[in-house]
Amino acid sequence: MKEFDRLVEIFERLRAPGGCPWDAQQTHQSISRCAVEEAYELVDAIDGGDLDHMREELGDVLLQVLFHSTIAKDLGEFTITDVINDLADKLIYRHPHVFGSESVSSSSEVIRNWERLKKKEEGKAGRESILDGIPESLPALLHARKIQSAASRVGFDWQDAGGAAGKVKEEADELLDALARGDAEEITGEIGDLLFSIVNLARFAGVDPESALRRTNRKFRKRFSMIEAEAKKRGVALEEMSLQEMDELWEKAKNEPET
Structure with a gap:
C-alpha cells in the first residue's frame, strides 16, 4: 500500500543522517513508556466517542509500532515487514475455522x-507457568x-459470583481490622x-x-466541576465552604442527568 510505504519512508528519513536529531537518538528503552501513553x-478518545480524536490517536499508536520497528531495523534486529508478516501468520494460525478446515x-x-x-505457542516458547506470558x-x-x-x-476459581462477592466482603472486613490496628504495611x-x-x-x-x-x-470529575462552577457563581472559594455546603452541591450534581 503506497500510503504505508510513504509513511515508512518519511520515518526512515527522520532517523537517517541529516534527519531529526531527536528521532535519531531514541532507543527502544527511551520511548517504551510512549507506547503505553x-x-x-x-x-480516552474511544470512551469519549470522539472519532476525529480517535483517528489521530490511532495514528500515534501506529507511530509507536513504526518507531520501534525502525530502531530495530537500524540495529539489525527485525523490520516492519517482519512485524506485519508475523502478525498475518498469527491471525491465520489462530483462525483455523476461517483459513483451515475446522468449524465452530x-x-x-x-x-x-x-x-x-x-x-x-507458549509451550513452544518454553514457559513453565500459565502465568509466564x-x-x-x-x-x-x-x-x-x-x-x-x-x-x-485450569479450574482454580470460585463456583459462582456469590463466592467472589463473599471474598470481597471478607477482604473488606480484614481491611477494617487492619485500619483499627494502624499497621501501615498490613x-x-x-x-x-x-x-x-x-x-x-x-x-x-x-x-x-x-x-x-x-x-x-469521569462521573466524579463532572460532578466536582459542577460544584466548582456553582461555588464560582456564588463568588465563594471552595476552601471557604463548609463540608456540609459542598455535600449539598454534590447531591445536587448527582441528580443532574448523565450525559
Missing part, C-alpha cells in the same frame, strides 16, 4: 480454540484480571487484597474493571 490516549458454532468456541492455540508491567487492574482468567482456565496488603477480590467479582459480572473505574472517574 498513546494506547491510553486512544482509549459460536464465539465462545472461537475463544476456546484461540486459547488452546495460544497455549500451544502475562506481562507484570500491565496496569495493575488489567494484570489482576488476566492472571485470574488464566487460573480460571493496611497496604489488605487494600491490595480487596482490590484483587473486586477485580475478580468484576470478572464474574462480565465487567472490565478498568472501564468501570474510568467511568466512575
Whole structure:
C-alpha cells in the first residue's frame, strides 16, 4: 500500500543522517513508556466517542509500532515487514475455522480454540507457568484480571459470583481490622487484597474493571466541576465552604442527568 510505504519512508528519513536529531537518538528503552501513553490516549478518545480524536490517536499508536520497528531495523534486529508478516501468520494460525478446515458454532468456541492455540505457542516458547506470558508491567487492574482468567482456565476459581462477592466482603472486613490496628504495611496488603477480590467479582459480572473505574472517574470529575462552577457563581472559594455546603452541591450534581 503506497500510503504505508510513504509513511515508512518519511520515518526512515527522520532517523537517517541529516534527519531529526531527536528521532535519531531514541532507543527502544527511551520511548517504551510512549507506547503505553498513546494506547491510553486512544482509549480516552474511544470512551469519549470522539472519532476525529480517535483517528489521530490511532495514528500515534501506529507511530509507536513504526518507531520501534525502525530502531530495530537500524540495529539489525527485525523490520516492519517482519512485524506485519508475523502478525498475518498469527491471525491465520489462530483462525483455523476461517483459513483451515475446522468449524465452530459460536464465539465462545472461537475463544476456546484461540486459547488452546495460544497455549500451544507458549509451550513452544518454553514457559513453565500459565502465568509466564502475562506481562507484570500491565496496569495493575488489567494484570489482576488476566492472571485470574488464566487460573480460571485450569479450574482454580470460585463456583459462582456469590463466592467472589463473599471474598470481597471478607477482604473488606480484614481491611477494617487492619485500619483499627494502624499497621501501615498490613493496611497496604489488605487494600491490595480487596482490590484483587473486586477485580475478580468484576470478572464474574462480565465487567472490565478498568472501564468501570474510568467511568466512575469521569462521573466524579463532572460532578466536582459542577460544584466548582456553582461555588464560582456564588463568588465563594471552595476552601471557604463548609463540608456540609459542598455535600449539598454534590447531591445536587448527582441528580443532574448523565450525559
